[in-house]
Amino acid sequence: MSGQNGDDNFDQSPLPDYSNSVAPITSPINPKHPARRLTPQQVDQVLGQLTVTWESLPQLPFWAPLTSRNVTWQRNSVAANINALAVTLQRPLASNEVNAIAQIACKARVKETYEIPLVVAAAAFFTYRGRKTWRFPLWTPKPTSTWFSPNFFPTIRAHILQGPQAMALWTGTRFVAYVAAIRCISQPMFNSWANVGYGLDILRDMRLKSLVQEMQEMTKKERPGSQNTQQQQPQQLKSTPWSEQPRPSWRTPQQPAEEKSAFDDDSGIFDDDDDASPVSRSHRRSDPAISTTPTASGSSWSRLRDQAKTGTAASKSSGGYSPSSETDSYTYSDSDRESNYAKAQVQKEFDALLERERRSSS
Known part of the structure; x- marks a missing residue:
């Protein structure tokens, strides 16, 4: 039963065979789990299209297996990256493209393993610095505590070990606590660093120039409305004359009405x-x-x-102020x-x- 349940987690659909290319897996993918896990047979089939040996690619350092990051993990990750690009482009990849993606993906996985020595060194430093107060991450025991003492483990009343053995065990516990606390911060940082480097290397690699152009064209086709709007706005501003562009009406006051000339009125000759x-x-x-x-x-x-x-x-x-005289008309300059x-x-x-x-x- 256990073997049968384990096989259900993998997709058993066969992959078409392409010469010098990798066939994308185009079967439906669950939206909740877009990163689909490949079977060992599919991983071997994808990596079998490499025209270079696996040993010529960037290899994991010797300390990587300490955190279950071994060669199997690296092979599965590289095959998933190759297949993801094939699914995105909806076409099989050429041999030079497969080689380039495999090399870049292996390099990114190696970057993630650099977290291990950094975490160990930082945890050892904090453990040594807090040795006098027996400090833990975010907590320092009080000297007058009735249950904690470095000479007794785990508590003073219900202790299993005491003396140097208890102190050594408490030191190891503090070290493990610092490792866990530091990894909560360092792991997202190293993963982001590796993923960003993976994307930049794909953009810079000349072997993937056509692949990058196809992805850029696909991105432009997915959002044509925003680009058309941005292109039309400067064209409209250039084609529209200045005299035809709309202007705010409040900036152009009405011209005053024509005043009747005093010389047109000849009735004044009889005035006194x-x-x-x-x-x-x-x-x-x-x-x-x-x-x-x-x-x-x-x-x-x-x-x-x-x-x-x-x-x-x-x-x-x-001389009097009349509010209506200014609000009724704007011709009074x-x-x-x-x-x-x-x-x-x-x-x-x-x-x-x-x-x-x-x-x-x-």
């Missing part, structure tokens, strides 16, 4: 103007509050008083506002002058 007023006749006609009212009779002082009254009313109306303000100031000074003359004469 006062040459003493600093405001011109055209401005007084344009502003009804400042324009003078012609009188058939009366002295010049009465007309001046009437002008002063109308000028004061105009200055009050123009800054130059018109400054002009009206200057006229109002001149009119105020003229009114003050008339008032002083009137008081001095009375």
Whole structure:
């Protein structure tokens, strides 16, 4: 039963035989386990397409078997890498491509084994440094502890060993604890380093140039929308003239309405103007509050008083702030506002002058 259950973990489907190429395994793959495990027969069939000997490829160092990373593990990993690329490209690989991938994959597996001496050295260092306090990873026993003592193992009350034997066992326990703690950090780092190096070596190897180009073309075909959008945007900006490009409406205020020229109004020849007023006749006609009212009779002082009254009313109306005047229309430019303000100031000074003359004469 055990042998039968073990065979169920492998795919027994035969591989087609290609000369000088590797046939990809194209049977359905479980999405939850995309890295499919190959049978020993399939591994031998994939690696049998190598035109170089296995001994000529990068070999594992002597300490690799200490962590179950032996030759069998390396062969299975290399065959899986070759088959994964064949499945991705949906075509058998050529002999030179198989040789290049096998060499790069063996090199990546050797890089992963460099973790072992580094972990052992780091664990030995931390074990030796904490020998006086018997420090463990993330924990240091207290000297007044009622259950821990380096002279008794595992506890003071229920101890099995004592004396030098207990101290040696506690030292070994601390060393193993440091190895486990350091591997939790170092193993992902070394795996990432090996995988990144594997990908870079594939991109740099001239024997795999056509294979890399095929993979890049497949990637472009999978996402055509994003590239078309990026290509269309600069082309649209270049083809569209500046005058036709949309502009924000709030930056282009409306042009003020055409003002009627004062020279077009010939009714002023019958008006009774006062040459003493600093405001011109055209401005007084344009502003009804400042324009003078012609009188058939009366002295010049009465007309001046009437002008002063109308000028004061105009200055009050123009000096006040009206929120609706600015929000109803955007044609009221800054130059018109400054002009009206200057006229109002001149009119105020003229009114003050008339008032002083009137008081001095009375």
